[in-house]
Amino acid sequence: MLEIKKLTKKYDTNTIFRDLNLTVNDGEVLSIVGPSGIGKTTLIKILAGLETANSGHIMLNGDELPVDGTRFDAKVGLIFQDFNLFPQYTVIENITLAPINVRKTDKVVARQQANNILTTLGMLDKADLYPYQLSGGQKQRVAIARALAMNPQILAYDEPTSGLDEVATKQVGDIVQTLKGQGVTQLIITHDQTFAEMVSDRVFDFATEVQR
Incomplete structure (x- = not known):
């Protein structure tokens, strides 16, 4: 609460x-x-x-x-209005960057967790694309996935x-x-x-x- x-x-x-x-x-x-x-x-x-x-x-x-x-x-996981995705990284890299570097999650574990989230959001087939290859709605889902990857108590x-x-x-x-x-x-x-x-x-x- x-x-x-x-x-x-x-x-x-x-x-x-x-x-x-x-x-x-x-x-x-x-x-x-x-x-x-x-x-x-x-x-x-x-x-x-x-x-x-x-x-x-x-x-x-x-x-x-x-x-x-x-x-x-x-x-509290914050999803920004303009997505704030890193253009030089793929979808999966955007999602795993913080868990690996901030939480020190093992890379294999972080990627599996990211794949699970992308599956939930219907974006697994976009894992290796870059932000410029995505629509606005798809970028929004990646931003949501990135926030969820840090296991927030509130989104x-x-x-x-x-x-x-x-x-x-x-x-x-x-x-x-x-x-x-x-x-x-x-x-x-x-x-x-x-x-x-x-x-x-x-x-x-x-x-x-x-x-x-």
């Missing part, structure tokens, strides 16, 4: 959000909706340890996660359907549901209300919360 309590983020004198409270249950798919520039992406960057907060608490499965920039774990998406056509958007939705069936807790940042309602157990209106 993820519990966010009284989380506050400021940039100088500009308050992005104040005393934000939110709970995400184990295995839940929660979408956070709201207009661009309101602080949704900032929130998940804080959850992933890529951004600091000024105050507040984040509890994940009973453990408190520091919000002061001292985190170096992969408890967080930043605008996962941005720039995708209707077919690719549906494919992302199908993946979200597949992972939900496997018990993966998922947090989705999106401005796409229709997508949010299609894939989520619950939709959290960020604009309403921060304006309280």
